[in-house]
Amino acid sequence: MLTHLECTRCGEHYPADRPQSVCPKDAGVLYARYDLAAIKRSFSSARLAGRAPTMWRYDAVLPAANPVSLGEGFTPMLASREFPNVFIKDEGLNPTGSFKARGLSACVTMARHFGLKKLAIPSAGNAAGALAAYATAAGLEAHIFMPKDVPAANRIECDYYDAHVILVDGLISDCAKKVADLKQSDSWNKDGWFDVSTTKEPYRVEGKKTMGYEVAEQLGWRIPQGIIYPTGGGVGLLGMWKAFEEMEALGWIGSERPKMITVQSAGCAPIVKAWDEHKSSAEMWPHAATLASGLRVPKPYADYLILDILKKSRGTAVSATDEEILEATRHWAKMEGLFAAPEGAACLVAYRKLRASSFFKPEDTVVLFNTGSGLKYLDVLDPSVARTLVSAFPAPAKRPAPRQIGGIIGPY
Ligand SMILES: [Zn+2]
Numbered sequence: 001m002l003t004h005l006e007c008t009r010c011g012e013h014y015p016a017d018r019p020q021s022v023c024p025k026d027a028g029v030l031y032a033r034y035d036l037a038a039i040k041r042s043f044s045s046a047r048l049a050g051r052a053p054t055m056w057r058y059d060a061v062l063p064a065a066n067p068v069s070l071g072e073g074f075t076p077m078l079a080s081r082e083f084p085n086v087f088i089k090d091e092g093l094n095p096t097g098s099f100k101a102r103g104l105s106a107c108v109t110m111a112r113h114f115g116l117k118k119l120a121i122p123s124a125g126n127a128a129g130a131l132a133a134y135a136t137a138a139g140l141e142a143h144i145f146m147p148k149d150v151p152a153a154n155r156i157e158c159d160y161y162d163a164h165v166i167l168v169d170g171l172i173s174d175c176a177k178k179v180a181d182l183k184q185s186d187s188w189n190k191d192g193w194f195d196v197s198t199t200k201e202p203y204r205v206e207g208k209k210t211m212g213y214e215v216a217e218q219l220g221w222r223i224p225q226g227i228i229y230p231t232g233g234g235v236g237l238l239g240m241w242k243a244f245e246e247m248e249a250l251g252w253i254g255s256e257r258p259k260m261i262t263v264q265s266a267g268c269a270p271i272v273k274a275w276d277e278h279k280s281s282a283e284m285w286p287h288a289a290t291l292a293s294g295l296r297v298p299k300p301y302a303d304y305l306i307l308d309i310l311k312k313s314r315g316t317a318v319s320a321t322d323e324e325i326l327e328a329t330r331h332w333a334k335m336e337g338l339f340a341a342p343e344g345a346a347c348l349v350a351y352r353k354l355r356a357s358s359f360f361k362p363e364d365t366v367v368l369f370n371t372g373s374g375l376k377y378l379d380v381l382d383p384s385v386a387r388t389l390v391s392a393f394p395a396p397a398k399r400p401a402p403r404q405i406g407g408i409i410g411p412y
Contacts, residue, residue: 001039002063005030005202008305016063019114021200029302030202031242034061036249045252048217055102055210061246062106062206065113068138070095072105073210077218077367082335085365086351087224089215092341092373096157098294099211099371100130103235106207107196108134117192118143120182122168122175124232125154125293126341126372131196132161143193145175151293152389153376171288173298198233199302208236212243215367216253223256225364226315228350230343230371231262231271232297234306241309258367260315262306263350265290267322270299271306275317280307291322291380292342294371316359320349329374329381341377344370 005014009028014020020030043060051057055073075093080086091099104127111119118141121131128144135142142163146154147170158165168175179195182188198204216223223244229237237260247253262271267290270282282303288296300306310317320328329345332338347368354360379386 001034001036001060002032003035004033006033016202019111019116019194020202021195029199029205029238029305032063032202032206034246036061036246040250043250045217045221045250055105055207055214058210058213061213061250062210063110063113063203065109067105068109068112068134069105070101070133070137072101072207074214077215078336078338080336080368083351083362085363087219087365087367088332088336088338088347089211089367089369090338091211091369091371092339092344092375096126096130096133097153097373097376098126098130098341099208099236099369100127101134102207102210103127103204103239104130104134104196104207107131107201107203108138108140110201110203111194111196112138112140115192116194117141119194119196120179121145121196122172122179123150123154124172124296125150126376127198128163128165129154129157129161129376132158132163135163136161145178147171147175147293147296151377152379152386154293156389171296171298173284198235198300199238199305204235205239205242207239209239209243209246211236211369212240213247215240215258216244216247219365219367221253222365223253224258224367226259226261226354226360226366228261228263228347228354228366228368230292230295230346230369231264231300231306231317232294232343233300234262234271234302236369236371237262237309238302238305241313257313258315260309260313261350261354262310262315262317263346264317264319265292265295265322265325265346266319268296268298269317269319270297271303271310272317272319274303274307275310280304282307290325291377292325292346293377293380294341294343295346316354318350318353320346324349326381332370333374338370339374340370341372341374342380344368344372 007023053074094101148167268288274282
């Protein structure tokens with residue numbers, strides 16, 4: 001039922017029967033579009049009952065390809081033990097321990113479908129682990145460009161998944177530049193390379209949108225008053241908003257929408273700054289620094305879409321300091337029995353602030369997204385672990401010959 005891809009800037013249509021990255025005209029993010037009227041005639045939400053508890057239960061609104069699945073999605077919606085009407089969507093129970101599994105499952109599914117061979121990704125951490133896992137499950141090569149100070153778990157899991165890891169002395173934006181350089185090499189088209197960067201191909205959004213379908217289904221097709229989402233690249237925010245539009249077209253929900261809330265780290269808050277200044281795009285955040293590595297994205301590529309969703313949903317953007325995030329991580333562990341990723345715990349900081357300012361009332365149903373497991377951040381959350389890990393797992397000094405990729409990028 002996938003009919004075409006559509007540019008989110010100019011509205012131009014592109015065929016969905018081949019790999020596509022961004023709009024050739026204006027570099028806009030491309031969205032997958034479906035014949036929703038036909039899906040509405042042939043499928044209903046009642047038919048979801050009894051389906052396998054993975055994100056592929058929503059395959060009626062996903063591209064028709066043989067899924068590369070490790071069991072991702074349909075994560076628990078936990079009722080908060082502290083706040084009535086608050087739910088925590090625990091994405092830490094996904095394969096590879098984070099919400100990135102959804103996007104990369106969909107993306108690698110389509111990459112294999114199109115016969116691509118070598119998938120390149122700049123990643124702040126968890127997307128790297130997810131790509132590495134799904135690529136190996138699909139029999140494809142993963143080429144990971146990650147900052148050298150990512151959480152150790154991300155580096156180690158990529159090594160175990162047998163991915164090609166290039167550690168970069170810089171931020172995810174510097175990693176993205178390395179991938180851009182690679183695209184200029186002769187090998188790029190000849191050897192089946194593809195850039196699976198955040199929002200630079202259409203299918204990671206498709207995987208992440210299943211979070212929106214799950215929020216609705218798990219709340220009995222009621223839409224919450226708010227969703228608080230830790231926003232780095234913002235794919236989940238885009239995906240959930242797209243899911244709500246699709247579900248309305250399918251007749252599964254009405255026109256109601258949650259207020260969409262972005263939470264970022266005070267050490268890297270380009271969306272919060274742009275929101276506060278009433279801008280429609282973000283500026284590059286200088287000297288980005290936060291222990292919440294997934295939020296260390298100095299300028300998300302889809303900034304214009306994120307800001308538009310905050311506006312349309314009458315949401316807002318909130319920042320949390322590293323100290324607040326660490327306290328919230330410990331508080332959630334102690335209060336909820338949930339060992340969260342720091343990015344996820346940032347949602348609790350945002351919720352408290354929004355309750356204090358009466359943005360949310362106690363009776364509002366609000367969903368907080370814990371995007372990953374705290375177990376992937378042991379070295380971030382406990383400095384003694386960092387010291388042990390560095391001596392036990394020094395940065396590997398092997399892997400890929402730089403000449404293979406045009407001689408542009410040194411191995412480490
Ligand atoms: Zn366009």
